[in-house]
Amino acid sequence: MAAATVVEADPTATDGGTTFSEVHNSTWTDNQLRKYPFQTRAIPRLSHTDPRAEILIDNEEPVVLTDTNLVFPALKWDVNFLQDNIGNGDFSVYIAENYKFLYYDEKKMANFENFVPKSQRVDMKFSEFVDKMQQTQQHGGEERVYLQQTLNDTVGRNIVVDFLGFNWNWINKQQAKRNWGQLTSNLLLIGMEGNVTPAHYDEQQNFFAQIRGHKRCILFPPDQFESLYPFPVHHPCDRQSQVDFENPDYEKFPNFKNVIGYEAVVGPGDVLYIPMYWWHHIESLLNGGVTITVNFWYKGAPTPRRIEYPLKAHQKVAIMRNIEKMLGEALGDPHEVGPLLNMMIKGRYDQGLS
Numbered sequence: 001m002a003a004a005t006v007v008e009a010d011p012t013a014t015d016g017g018t019t020f021s022e023v024h025n026s027t028w029t030d031n032q033l034r035k036y037p038f039q040t041r042a043i044p045r046l047s048h049t050d051p052r053a054e055i056l057i058d059n060e061e062p063v064v065l066t067d068t069n070l071v072f073p074a075l076k077w078d079v080n081f082l083q084d085n086i087g088n089g090d091f092s093v094y095i096a097e098n099y100k101f102l103y104y105d106e107k108k109m110a111n112f113e114n115f116v117p118k119s120q121r122v123d124m125k126f127s128e129f130v131d132k133m134q135q136t137q138q139h140g141g142e143e144r145v146y147l148q149q150t151l152n153d154t155v156g157r158n159i160v161v162d163f164l165g166f167n168w169n170w171i172n173k174q175q176a177k178r179n180w181g182q183l184t185s186n187l188l189l190i191g192m193e194g195n196v197t198p199a200h201y202d203e204q205q206n207f208f209a210q211i212r213g214h215k216r217c218i219l220f221p222p223d224q225f226e227s228l229y230p231f232p233v234h235h236p237c238d239r240q241s242q243v244d245f246e247n248p249d250y251e252k253f254p255n256f257k258n259v260i261g262y263e264a265v266v267g268p269g270d271v272l273y274i275p276m277y278w279w280h281h282i283e284s285l286l287n288g289g290v291t292i293t294v295n296f297w298y299k300g301a302p303t304p305r306r307i308e309y310p311l312k313a314h315q316k317v318a319i320m321r322n323i324e325k326m327l328g329e330a331l332g333d334p335h336e337v338g339p340l341l342n343m344m345i346k347g348r349y350d351q352g353l354s
Contacts, residue, residue, distance in 0.1 A: 028214050028265060032285035034196075036245050038256075040218060043264040043272070048170065057174065060275035060314070062219050064264045068271050071209045071294055073165035075268055078212060079190075079290055082159075083130055089154030090123040091147055093132070098142040099194045104236035111234045111334050133192060133290070147190040151294070171207065171296060180205055181299025189293040191284050199228060199241040199281040203318075205298040206274040210266040213284065213291035217272055218261040220279035222313035225320075227255040228279055233324035234334030245281065276300050277314035 045064040046053040056063040094101055096119035104117050124132070126147075133145050151163060163186075175183070184204060193213075199220065208217065220228060231237040243249070248256045265285070266272050274280050284291045311319075327341070328334040 027267065028285055028288065032214075032288055033216055033265075034246065034283060034286070036218075036261075037248065038245075038259050038261060040261040040263040043217075043219065043262050045264065045270075048271075057273055058178070060278075062262060062264075062275060062278065063273050064266060065271045065273065066269070068167055068170055069269075070167045070171060070207065070271050070296075071211055072167065072269070073162035074211050074292075074294065077162070077292055079130055079133075082190075082292075083126055085156040085158040086126050087154050087156045087159070088125060089152075091126055091129060091149045093122050093124050093129050094119045094146045094148060095122060095132075096144050096146070099144050100196050100198055101144070101146050102198055102237060102240060103200075105238060106236070108234060108236040108238065112236060115236055117236070129190075137192065144192055144195055146192070146195055147188070149188050151186045151188050174207075175298055178205075179301040181301070184297045184299060185295075187295040187297065189291075189295065191291050193284050193288045193290070194286050195291075196283040197281070198245065199243075199279045200239050201230075201277050201279045201317075202239065202274075202297075203276055203300070205276050205300060207296040207298075208266065208272040208274055208280075208282075209294045209296065210268055210270050210272075211292040211294060212268060213289050214265050214267045215291055215293065216263070216265050216283050216285060217274075218263045218281040219274065220259060220261055220281075222277040222279075222317050224259055224279070225313070225317055227257075227259045229253050229256070232334065232337065233321055234328050234337070241279070275314075277317050 043062050043064055044052070044056065045066055046056075048065045048068045053063050053065060094103070096102075098118075100118070102118050104115075104119075106121075109115055109117075129145065129147050136143055136145055151159075155163075174180075199218075201222070228241045229243055231240055231242055243253050243256050250257060261281070264272060324337055327337045331337065331340065
């Protein structure tokens with residue numbers, strides 16, 4: 001496996017991801033974690049001054065950093081504070097028919113005429129979002145809401161002051177040391193208890209900073225790509241797994257039996273480093289209240305002029321994505337990509353050749 005090869009916070013794999021004692025504290029219990037049919041191992045929790053943390057980040061492996069003070073000024077943020085200070089701009093709010101937020105690219109919906117999104121994006125004022133969230137909590141039922149908005153110049157002065165007070169010195173050093181590209185966005189995420197963002201991967205480096213509440217994060221390295229069955233590149237749900245983690249269809253997705261997750265529960269002040277192309281499945285704890293998070297997205301380092309072989313798992317994923325994109329453009333119809341790839345491979349590469 002590609003992960004947790006340098007630091008072993010807990011060498012014992014857990015059955016179904018139900019216990020990993022080294023991250024426990026008095027603010028949450030195992031009963032607040034959803035049950036899944038695969039094993040997980042603990043993501044190391046380390047001080048940012050621990051040399052092992054730097055080794056993990058250098059190797060593009062996940063780690064929870066417990067004391068960066070990255071978002072320290074924001075630890076006072078709660079819904080009431082944000083409502084008073086965040087401004088009167090429009091915010092992107094997703095409304096889902098249940099607790100699973102399977103995001104989709106609206107620009108790609110034309111490629112799949114029968115695609116019906118399971119959530120909808122609505123622009124609303126922050127006060128409207130709070131009202132919607134409170135109404136949803138009071139009425140019960142399956143519907144959930146989730147705010148996902150880039151922090152920009154529409155926020156109020158107090159938010160700007162807190163934002164400028166983030167530990168930019170530390171995170172800028174991380175960026176410079178590894179020659180990452182520019183900071184592309186700071187994403188503010190506010191969700192209800194039990195919200196789930198199913199497994200997906202991104203093509204950027206990510207520091208996932210928790211401000212309020214707790215989130216459970218289950219990560220999978222890029223070399224488990226074939227076990228997580230992502231949607232086609234041209235599908236609106238590109239970069240997301242097709243597998244229902246709670247009720248996997250092993251006939252349709254047999255390789256999912258082989259997955260092993262790397263797991264952590266992150267709380268206020270914790271920063272989880274999620275390397276680019278690592279799958280991440282994020283959920284708010286059951287009965288865990290409202291959660292607030294800020295993501296820091298950085299472009300990866302430029303491709304080196306001299307490629308080293310053998311290729312790394314994330315490089316292979318990038319090649320596969322590029323091939324899918326190229327074929328879709330060349331054929332003029334993304335639906336022809338799969339049949340063409342099958343025709344190229346079937347009976348030619350699936351048997352030993354003498």
